[in-house]
Amino acid sequence: MARTSALATQRTPLPDGMVVSISGEIDFSRSPALRSELIAVLGDKPARLVIDLAGVPYMDSSGVATLVETLRTQRDAARKLVICGMQPKVRGIFEIARLNTVFIIVGDLEAARQA
Amino acid sequence: MEEPWDITLRIVSHPRYLAIVRAAVESFGLKVGLSEDEAAKVTLAVDEAMANVIRHGYHGETGHPIWLKMTPTQHNGKPALKMVVEDECRGVDATCIKPKPRDPNRPGGLGVAIIKEVMDEMEYETRTDGSGISLSMLKYVTPAKTAGKE
Numbered sequence: 001m002a003r004t005s006a007l008a009t010q011r012t013p014l015p016d017g018m019v020v021s022i023s024g025e026i027d028f029s030r031s032p033a034l035r036s037e038l039i040a041v042l043g044d045k046p047a048r049l050v051i052d053l054a055g056v057p058y059m060d061s062s063g064v065a066t067l068v069e070t071l072r073t074q075r076d077a078a079r080k081l082v083i084c085g086m087q088p089k090v091r092g093i094f095e096i097a098r099l100n101t102v103f104i105i106v107g108d109l110e111a112a113r114q115a
Numbered sequence: 116m117e118e119p120w121d122i123t124l125r126i127v128s129h130p131r132y133l134a135i136v137r138a139a140v141e142s143f144g145l146k147v148g149l150s151e152d153e154a155a156k157v158t159l160a161v162d163e164a165m166a167n168v169i170r171h172g173y174h175g176e177t178g179h180p181i182w183l184k185m186t187p188t189q190h191n192g193k194p195a196l197k198m199v200v201e202d203e204c205r206g207v208d209a210t211c212i213k214p215k216p217r218d219p220n221r222p223g224g225l226g227v228a229i230i231k232e233v234m235d236e237m238e239y240e241t242r243t244d245g246s247g248i249s250l251s252m253l254k255y256v257t258p259a260k261t262a263g264k265e
Contacts, residue, residue, distance in 0.1 A: 027137075028166040029130030058137070060162050061225035089155050096156065096232050097225050 007033045008055070011041065014113060017048030017080075023055030026063035035066045042070065047079050050112040054085030059093055071103060080104070084112040120147065120187050128169045128179040128202075136183060137162050140198070147187045147196050148256045157196065157254050160233040163226040164200045164250050172204030172248065179203060187256075194256045195235070203247040209239040212248075 007030045008023040020041055026034055041049065051067065053059075067083070074081040082104045086094070094100040106115050124139060126132040140161045144154030165181060173179045184199040214228035230237055236253040 025134060027130065027133055027162065028170065029133065060159065060166060061229055062166065064225060088152075089159075092152070092155060093159055093229070096159070096229055 006030065007037075009034070009037045014046075014048060014050065017046035017050065018044065019050040019052055019109065019112070021052040021055065025058040026056055026066075027058065027060045028062045031060075031062035031066050034063060035069070038066065038070045042073050045077065045079065048082065048113075049074055049080065050082045050084060050109065052085045052109055052112070053083060053087070053090055054108075056085075056090055057087050059090045061093070061097070064093055064097055064099065067103070068099070080115075082106060082112040082115045084108055120185075122185045124183045124185075126165075126181050126183075127177065128173045128181055129177045130166070130169060133162055133165055136165055140183075140185065143185050144196060144254075148194065149196065149254070153254070156233045157198070160230045160252065161198055161200070163229050164252070167226045168200065168202045168204065168248075172202050172207055188253075190236075190253055190255070196254045196256060198252045198254075200250040200252075201242060201247060205247070207248055209241045209248050212239045 006024055007026065010021045012019040012021065018041055020037065022034065024030065049070070051070070071081045084106045085108060086105060091100070094103070094105070104115050106112050120143070122139070122143060124136060126136060137158050141154050141158040144157050145151065149157060161183065165183070168181050169175065180203055182201045186197045188195050188197045190197075212227060214231050230252065233254070234252040235255050238251050240249045240251070242249045
């Protein structure tokens with residue numbers, strides 16, 4: 001478990017990629033730590049990157065922007081990004097920003113492995 | 116007669132205070148009758164406004180003042196929550212602060228668009244003494260949602 005500025009992340013390998021599970025609120029003060037973690041993970045070129053947000057009760061637009069950047073990197077390389085475990089407030093910002101149809105969003109980790 | 120709710124928070128520009136502001140806004144929103152979903156969205160909008168002041172207005176510099184005033188009010192005959200964010204940012208033209216066009220392929224620039232989407236009214240102005248920017252935001256509280264409170 002790597003802790004950076006009170007944001008906790010955990011990597012779990014998949015046969016075809018990696019799961020990054022995140023815990024903590026993601027706001028302006030913490031999104032740089034998230035961005036650093038995701039850039040490190042993207043360096044391994046995972047065919048499937050699953051971001052598990054089950055431990056994230058809140059996210060602001062800086063967190064969303066970090067995920068958009070990650071999505072763009074994965075898509076440009078013909079690789080997949082799947083988001084799972086969204087709590088209501090996090091789902092809310094994706095809906096307000098109308099990004100809920102841009103990402104592959106599923107309910108849980110099991111569905112993310114199959115998506 | 117009960118005194119009307121009227122809260123002013125003053126923080127200095129540092130991201131560490133945003134979580135505290137969020138807790139206060141959500142609590143106040145629920146207190147004046149917003150649903151949990153609306154209170155969460157208003158909290159997000161205020162959070163975006165405060166973060167924009169720190170990031171763009173003060174260019175990430177810490178230690179500058181930001182005020183948030185929260186007041187229940189009546190607007191067009193309807194109950195509403197008025198929230199005003201003020202700062203001492205210099206050199207920012209209030210008329211130039213606008214939501215950026217939505218582009219799902221480009222990260223960033225979502226903050227003002229989120230505020231505009233969540234709030235029923237919003238307006239950026241230069242403060243009357245010319246010392247910074249004032250963002251006024253209004254969210255209606257529908258009568259059905261005020262019923263049963265306290």
